[in-house]
Amino acid sequence: MLDAYVITILTLMAIWSIVALGLNVISGFAGQFNLGIGIYMGTGAYTTAMLTTAAGFSFWQAVPCAVAMSALMGLVTGLPALRVREDSLAVLSIGFVFVFESLLIYLPYFGGPLGISRVPRVSIGGEPVSNQTYMLITFAALLLTIGVTLYLRRSWMGLAWESVRENELAANVIGIYPARFKLYAFMIGGAIAGFGGVFYAHFIRYVTPYDFGFLPSVYVLVMVVFGGLGTVRGAVFGACFLTLLPELFRFVQDYRNLIFGMTLVILMLYEPRGLLGDGSFVWRNLRSLYLRCAAIFSNGRTHAAN
Template identity: 35%
Template sequence: MSLLDFINPYYIDILIFLVINILLGLGLNLTTGFAGQVSLGHAAFYGIGAYTSAILSANYGVNVWISMLIAVVVTFLLGALLGLPSLRLRDDFLAITTLGLGLVAHSFFNNSQLTGGAYGINSIPAPLFFGIEVENVGYLLFVVLALIAAIYIMRKITRSRIGRAWVTIREDETVAQSMGINTMYYKVLAFAIGAAFAGVAGALFAHKIYFVNADSFTFTTSATILSMIVIGGLGSIRGTLLGVTLLYTIPELFHIFDVGNLLNLNYLDNYKMILYGLLMVLVMRYSPKGLIDIKNIKTKKINPAVKSGDQNVGS
């Protein structure tokens, strides 16, 4: 009997889905946090990645590893295409547009014959490594390696000329244009790369649960991931890691410690959204840059000698 026999598969699944959510959060933080392109339809790319890999592998017998790679390429290209509205839209208008795109994608997933309609796609194969199915601890190691690679890529990109261009566009697009930055190229690139990260998460999700349908890619999914990265800290990789880990694991603790006597776990999703909403209000009030910046909060002390109306206006 090995050590693996004593590991509860439920805990392994929690870690796997945590990593998948972190990948999803990294993609959205790249688009919204670094490039300043607000997206309320990130779940659409998550679903595109999942359905692409599921359809290719389950319906057409494509090798799982190849189907995953194709899913990433497809989400990258569609991300660039769907990112085109960001060229003429900003702030609230862009957010509403991406929300609409997300709703359209969900409707397509739920009604198209290609995606199996409301029944979804089942019998999705697991990836094979030298003829052995990659599952449980093996799948956890695989997703962790994918996360490490994603963090490395994101650090390289955000610290490069591309990342500096994104930050400039986020702060002031007019200034960025006056500096000769091709804002059209960089804004579309931000959507494309962010979508590719979501595509990776979607493909990993599909081959973990062996079944996908539209219920996993709703507006609630987009709002949840956005809440996680805002609470953790926009424009920060560490903020994404902190925010997603905190907000994903807290609801799971309700199951682990069996609080069914205190809370009706049938309404856990409602409790989660209430919790996320309260945390967002508190974070925006006391630490606008997210929990990652909470250590820099300082109590402001007002000099009693300086009162309203006593300042030397002419100085």
């Protein structure tokens, strides 16, 4: 049995990794600089919280509804975003975050500033699962999300997103409609982030508007950029590392934020592509080490066969 503290950290790593992969689809694959990922995570979290506490839905019934609502929110926020680009898109997404947070605070239907409490535990066969089992379910969800995003990156849609990210005009000339694929990115990325929000709600068992505001959205963006924007490995590594890093420096509580911030500043100055981004120093050396090991292993097998 794992310690409860370790289970909590590992579960949060998996949850934030799922949300980071959602942002990576929007900002990494499609190149749409979005600072509003908290909207989609919050939509998923609030949808499952409302369905399971007020409508009698189980976790398993609420998941597809929450993911669908998050995809719809991606469509709603993506349509206005088609009219702006780059810096203006970032400002627009920040505005969406504050509108979303205000709606959750001032509309009593969403629980107001106190949010929604008593979100039920996940049950299997009518029995609530343990925290360790829930951690395993969350990691299974993360593996599913990784598989989906890897497939998307290598599919025709991934190629279209890359074309739009690099040059919208050239993409349009060869028959790729940027507006359509931007909306696809917002919807799919929103659905993935909402999927992570579902697991967050049932793990914390209490959601408030402040959990999905501007600062959490920036936090997720930092994860993706830190690990390597546009790469699945980078999004997962960034989310896991930056979830764990504050805990590692808990022994210097007063200076934890200073160390955390300086780590990010140094990395961005000397490795702007992210720690595991394509072409980064660390990734080049890891690939080189892997190729050398593979060559040694291959030669060893050849000699053994002879």
